[in-house]
Amino acid sequence: MPLCPSAPLPLAFRLWGVAVLALFLMMPPFSLASDSGQGRWAILISGISGDPELQEEFLKWIRDLHASLAGPMQFDRGHVFVLFDDPSKDPGLISYKSTRENLEKVCREIASRVGKDDLVFVFIAGHGNFDAKTYKLNLPGPDPTAEELASILYSIPAARFVVANMTTCSGASVPALSQKGKIVVSATKSGMEKNQTQMGRFFVEAFKNGNADSDKNGRVSVLEAFNYAAHKVEEYYSTQGLLKTEHPVLDDDGDGKGQSDPGPENGEGFLARTTYLDTGVPAWARGKGTPEEEALLAEMQTVERQIEALKYARSEMPEAEYEKKLEGLLVRLATINAKLRKNK
Ligand SMILES: [Ca+2]
Ligand SMILES: [Ca+2]
Known part of the structure; x- marks a missing residue:
C-alpha cells in the first residue's frame, strides 16, 4: 500500500533524514559555531624544569603550541604570553621568567585589555606537587597553591576559560580551578600521580593534527583535543610496556570533579564540545561580515x-520528543547554513 503523503514517516526514514542534514551541516565553510567578534588570549607557562632534557621538552611543547596559536589559529601575537623558567632559552618567544609575580603581572595586563566575552586559554607545563592536602605549582620563587592559581587567573574578567594543567599531580588542582563556565583539563586524575606526564605533548599535538578532528568538521574542539590526547597517553604507556601513571580528566560542569570519559552519560564535556581555540570564521567574514551575516553566525x-x-537532556525526556526537537533544531541549522552560503 502506498504511503499516504500525510502519514508520519517511519522512524528509520526520519533518522536517515536527520543524518543527511547533519552531514550537510558538517560541510565547510560554516560547519560549526563562530566566535566572531570575541577576543582570544593565551598564557603559556612552564615552571621549574629541574632537568635540562625536561626543560628542552617543555620548551618544545610551548614552541609548538605558540606556533599553532599564532599561525593557523590566528591568535593576535600580542595576546599570547609565554612564561618560562629560563627566558634566555628563547628570548624572542619568552615574555617573562615564570615567577608567580610575573604571572600576576601578565594577568593584570590581560585584565586591563580583555573583553567580557573573550576566551582565555591557559596551558601549564612543568611540575606540581601534592602533600595530601594542597596542590602547588612549582615556579621559580614562591609556589602558588591551586586556590591561589585560580584566584590569579580568574582575576581576568573573561567569560570563557580553558585551563590545561599538564603538570605532575595536576588532578589535585581541578577542584580549585573548577567553576561554572570554565573548562579544566588535567594530566592526572589526582594529586597522587606524581610521575612525569605525557599529556601536555599530546594535547599540543591535537591542535596541529587532523586526526584529532573526530567529527571531521575542520576544527578541533577542546573536547576533541582532550579525547585525542587522552587516547595518545593510553597508547604511549601501552607501547612502552609501562604501567599507566597518568589518567587525564576534564571538568566543565563546575562541580570540581573531572571525568576521564566526558559525555552526556556523566554530564561532562558539554562546554568543551562547543568550545574552540580557533575562530572558525572564514577570512572573508572575519570582521568584515555584513550585519546580516554576523547575525546568522550568532x-x-x-x-x-x-x-x-x-x-x-536526552535521558530526561521520551525518545520521540527528543527526536522531534533534534530534527527541528537541525532543520533550523540547515536553513541558517543555506542562507550563509547564499550570501558568500
Ligand atoms: Ca571537530
Ligand atoms: Ca565535573
Missing part, C-alpha cells in the same frame, strides 16, 4: 548550543 552558535543541551 544564531548558528545559539542553535548549536541548544543541540548540545538537548543531547545532555
Whole structure:
C-alpha cells in the first residue's frame, strides 16, 4: 500500500533524514559555531624544569603550541604570553621568567585589555606537587597553591576559560580551578600521580593534527583535543610496556570533579564540545561580515548550543520528543547554513 503523503514517516526514514542534514551541516565553510567578534588570549607557562632534557621538552611543547596559536589559529601575537623558567632559552618567544609575580603581572595586563566575552586559554607545563592536602605549582620563587592559581587567573574578567594543567599531580588542582563556565583539563586524575606526564605533548599535538578532528568538521574542539590526547597517553604507556601513571580528566560542569570519559552519560564535556581555540570564521567574514551575516553566525552558535543541551537532556525526556526537537533544531541549522552560503 502506498504511503499516504500525510502519514508520519517511519522512524528509520526520519533518522536517515536527520543524518543527511547533519552531514550537510558538517560541510565547510560554516560547519560549526563562530566566535566572531570575541577576543582570544593565551598564557603559556612552564615552571621549574629541574632537568635540562625536561626543560628542552617543555620548551618544545610551548614552541609548538605558540606556533599553532599564532599561525593557523590566528591568535593576535600580542595576546599570547609565554612564561618560562629560563627566558634566555628563547628570548624572542619568552615574555617573562615564570615567577608567580610575573604571572600576576601578565594577568593584570590581560585584565586591563580583555573583553567580557573573550576566551582565555591557559596551558601549564612543568611540575606540581601534592602533600595530601594542597596542590602547588612549582615556579621559580614562591609556589602558588591551586586556590591561589585560580584566584590569579580568574582575576581576568573573561567569560570563557580553558585551563590545561599538564603538570605532575595536576588532578589535585581541578577542584580549585573548577567553576561554572570554565573548562579544566588535567594530566592526572589526582594529586597522587606524581610521575612525569605525557599529556601536555599530546594535547599540543591535537591542535596541529587532523586526526584529532573526530567529527571531521575542520576544527578541533577542546573536547576533541582532550579525547585525542587522552587516547595518545593510553597508547604511549601501552607501547612502552609501562604501567599507566597518568589518567587525564576534564571538568566543565563546575562541580570540581573531572571525568576521564566526558559525555552526556556523566554530564561532562558539554562546554568543551562547543568550545574552540580557533575562530572558525572564514577570512572573508572575519570582521568584515555584513550585519546580516554576523547575525546568522550568532544564531548558528545559539542553535548549536541548544543541540548540545538537548543531547545532555536526552535521558530526561521520551525518545520521540527528543527526536522531534533534534530534527527541528537541525532543520533550523540547515536553513541558517543555506542562507550563509547564499550570501558568500
Ligand atoms: Ca571537530
Ligand atoms: Ca565535573
